[in-house]
Amino acid sequence: MADYQIAPSILSADFARLGEEVDNVLAAGADIVHFDVMDNHYVPNLTIGPMVCKALRNHGVIAPIDVHLMVSPVDRLIGDFAEAGATYITFHPDASTHVDRSLQMIRDAGCKSGLVFNPAMGLDALKYVMDKVDMVLLMSVNPGFGGQSFIPATLDKLREARALIDASGHDIRLEIDGGVTPDNIAEIAAAGADTFVAGSAIFNQPDYAEVIGRMRAQLASI
Ligand SMILES: O=C(CO)[C@@H](O)[C@H](O)COP(=O)(O)O
Ligand SMILES: [Fe+2]
Numbered sequence: 761m762a763d764y765q766i767a768p769s770i771l772s773a774d775f776a777r778l779g780e781e782v783d784n785v786l787a788a789g790a791d792i793v794h795f796d797v798m799d800n801h802y803v804p805n806l807t808i809g810p811m812v813c814k815a816l817r818n819h820g821v822i823a824p825i826d827v828h829l830m831v832s833p834v835d836r837l838i839g840d841f842a843e844a845g846a847t848y849i850t851f852h853p854d855a856s857t858h859v860d861r862s863l864q865m866i867r868d869a870g871c872k873s874g875l876v877f878n879p880a881m882g883l884d885a886l887k888y889v890m891d892k893v894d895m896v897l898l899m900s901v902n903p904g905f906g907g908q909s910f911i912p913a914t915l916d917k918l919r920e921a922r923a924l925i926d927a928s929g930h931d932i933r934l935e936i937d938g939g940v941t942p943d944n945i946a947e948i949a950a951a952g953a954d955t956f957v958a959g960s961a962i963f964n965q966p967d968y969a970e971v972i973g974r975m976r977a978q979l980a981s982i
């Protein structure tokens with residue numbers, strides 16, 4: 761079986777109890793903490809920044825933190841998130857003036873780098889930087905909010921991204937973000953994803969271990 765990883769999006773967690781929520785979801789079997797950063801400019805919502813990432817590290821979180829930047833400009837925040845303990849820093853290529861430079865800045869800061877593609881955006885920006893990315897993240901909803909429905913056309917894009925990654929020979933994770941549930945996760949994995957962000961599907965349930973267990977059972981059935 762592929763090395764599948766489940767990345768709960770803390771956007772849907774109870775922010776008043778964030779440390780406890782992250783502890784609970786990791787204890788329930790999650791692999792990575794997905795950390796959505798929104799700036800009310802690139803996307804029409806406003807969330808959390810480096811101080812909250814640092815607070816989670818200080819709280820004792822040792823799992824990888826996957827920082828999904830939905831901000832423009834990008835570069836100003838890279839050093840702050842690296843210092844705050846980010847593991848991955850991913851950004852939208854259309855939010856950065858110099859994509860190659862932003863990717864290099866992330867690696868130079870000691871983090872893993874990634875590019876994020878909105879639903880209507882093609883994968884062209886990947887072609888010349890395959891050696892500089894550790895993660896490709898496909899949005900399967902329009903960015904800005906949790907709780908939206910998975911856009912089915914993303915399945916074809918996953919297959920396209922999987923083919924590009926495999927042909928590149930580089931070690932690149934393929935992450936999917938938006939509308940992932942136990943009911944569609946197997947189809948999404950079959951299309952090529954290996955890392956699954958899920959916010960509302962996990963945090964809106966009373967028993968995180970139960971829903972993560974159902975996701976893993978679906979993944980094991982492929
Ligand atoms: O980046 C985003 C939204 O912009 C996501 O990470 C969402 O937080 C996913 O939420 P669900 O669709 O799983 O509820
Ligand atoms: Fe996200």
